[in-house]
Amino acid sequence: MWDAKQAEIIPACRVEPASAEEITFILKTVIEHQCNFAIKGGGHARHAGSSNADNGVTIDLAKMNQVEIASDRKTVKVGGGAVWLDVYTAVEAEGLMVIGGRVGDVGVGGLTLGGGISFFSGRHGWACDSVIAFEIVLPDGTFTKITQSSNPDLFWALRGGSNNFGVVIAFHFETFEHPGKLWRATRLHKWEDVPELLDMQYDFQVNQQPKDLDTGTFFPYGYYAAYDMMLVPFTLVHTAHDDIDNPPEAFKKFFTKDVMDGSKVDYNSLSNITLDIQQSSPPGLRVMYKTVTYRASRELDGKILDLYLEALEHVKKIPGIIPVVVFHPVAAEVFKKMQKNGGNPLGLDDVDGPVTVMQIAWAWTNKEDDELNYKVTKRLFENIKVEGDKLGVMHRYIYQNYAWADQDVFSGYGEENLARLRKIQKSVDPNGAFAAGGLNGGYFKVNKVMGSVEGMLRDEL
Numbered sequence: 001m002w003d004a005k006q007a008e009i010i011p012a013c014r015v016e017p018a019s020a021e022e023i024t025f026i027l028k029t030v031i032e033h034q035c036n037f038a039i040k041g042g043g044h045a046r047h048a049g050s051s052n053a054d055n056g057v058t059i060d061l062a063k064m065n066q067v068e069i070a071s072d073r074k075t076v077k078v079g080g081g082a083v084w085l086d087v088y089t090a091v092e093a094e095g096l097m098v099i100g101g102r103v104g105d106v107g108v109g110g111l112t113l114g115g116g117i118s119f120f121s122g123r124h125g126w127a128c129d130s131v132i133a134f135e136i137v138l139p140d141g142t143f144t145k146i147t148q149s150s151n152p153d154l155f156w157a158l159r160g161g162s163n164n165f166g167v168v169i170a171f172h173f174e175t176f177e178h179p180g181k182l183w184r185a186t187r188l189h190k191w192e193d194v195p196e197l198l199d200m201q202y203d204f205q206v207n208q209q210p211k212d213l214d215t216g217t218f219f220p221y222g223y224y225a226a227y228d229m230m231l232v233p234f235t236l237v238h239t240a241h242d243d244i245d246n247p248p249e250a251f252k253k254f255f256t257k258d259v260m261d262g263s264k265v266d267y268n269s270l271s272n273i274t275l276d277i278q279q280s281s282p283p284g285l286r287v288m289y290k291t292v293t294y295r296a297s298r299e300l301d302g303k304i305l306d307l308y309l310e311a312l313e314h315v316k317k318i319p320g321i322i323p324v325v326v327f328h329p330v331a332a333e334v335f336k337k338m339q340k341n342g343g344n345p346l347g348l349d350d351v352d353g354p355v356t357v358m359q360i361a362w363a364w365t366n367k368e369d370d371e372l373n374y375k376v377t378k379r380l381f382e383n384i385k386v387e388g389d390k391l392g393v394m395h396r397y398i399y400q401n402y403a404w405a406d407q408d409v410f411s412g413y414g415e416e417n418l419a420r421l422r423k424i425q426k427s428v429d430p431n432g433a434f435a436a437g438g439l440n441g442g443y444f445k446v447n448k449v450m451g452s453v454e455g456m457l458r459d460e461l
């Protein structure tokens, strides 16, 4: 388990199935004995009980991590317990690529079932939309392969519907030809440059990225207690550029700013890049992600950093605190890709321009600091909402993969999509084993009716 809050959960039993038959047996057994259970993919969820079952059965899919490239090279079958490094190592060796995560040890399962932002997303969309088939063991123990033609409803639901429908034992992803290497600039900027960096980030998002969909990047801003320093460590990536002496046009403006020691440009394999980024997100900390989505707005970006600085004053003395704000620019092209193969349930089809998925990645060391961090970040998000509403740029969407337990992810998908998800969930799981209040009740559930934030925190943490 990557997060300490999840690692503290003690299951009564841990099973590591290696086949669909074993999963069928496990599901039938836990349901017959009314035993609570959780499914673990890469184990990167942050709230307790998401993929580890308190005094129950944790179904760890780690042994189901096979990666098999189809003979026509057009698709790759990936086990439901694989992590992205398994996938990239295999496809790179064959001159192929898939849409997946940006950190090597993150699970294919959780990331894909929640969406999946990749360095390749500008051109190719999110990971969930590049799945052409899911192999799944349904709540009644039946093993089946779901495609758009075999079961359009469940196929739609699985592209963002999370762990509500069964245990996905394999994903079949589309592949595309790619040399396997990416241009990357690691640029450590000083905090005093923040206003200019925000201008550049906005210009990139609204003017540059739409013209160059091979750019894939995210923009972190944060306080790093180990150095007692505010830093802006950008990672700029281009998936179709190999000249390390000349940045791609879309990133040129960033190169007008001086950077600190440790900055570099390289042309490297995606597996190495995901391993590097993994170094900056080590396991064992207590971490909270929380997120909002808004139409690209320089004003709101700036307000968010102002509000972040206010919040920081309340937590700065907490031992080991690393509170970071990350802006993920999402190109409008991504939303067009979401329409293919019958669309997905994320509810982003009304978006016609670039949006920002803003995430906090807030890490600390000690349990006794949990409450203060929850309180401060709750207030931070209330304030962000007020400012975003004033500017009229907020979108209801809440990106599941970066959401916190008190966020109503599925309402953010829109009323109609939520109703359809609930209907599909009920049809595959009439007894509610995979629903809120059921045996696999952790993580985000389509049938959960969200109560007060305080109530959610008590329930979920």
Ligand SMILES: Cc1cc2nc3c(=O)[nH]c(=O)nc-3n(C[C@H](O)[C@H](O)[C@H](O)COP(=O)(O)OP(=O)(O)OC[C@H]3O[C@@H](n4cnc5c(N)ncnc54)[C@H](O)[C@@H]3O)c2cc1C
Residues within 6 Å of the ligand: 002, 038, 039, 040, 041, 042, 043, 044, 045, 046, 050, 051, 061, 080, 081, 100, 101, 102, 103, 105, 106, 107, 108, 109, 110, 111, 112, 113, 114, 115, 116, 117, 118, 162, 163, 166, 167, 168, 169, 281, 401, 402, 442, 443, 444
């Ligand atoms: C360091 C770090 C880097 C990240 N980078 C990215 C990124 O680049 N892009 C992005 O979009 N997101 C990213 N994320 C977010 C990530 O996508 C989510 O946290 C995701 O849920 C992690 O999946 P997992 O399988 O590792 O986690 P888990 O905790 O194992 O799973 C999360 C949930 O999905 C369920 N689940 C997992 N596998 C299956 C399966 N096969 N069948 C049924 N249910 C399953 C689990 O039961 C659990 O409820 C990152 C997160 C971290 C911590």
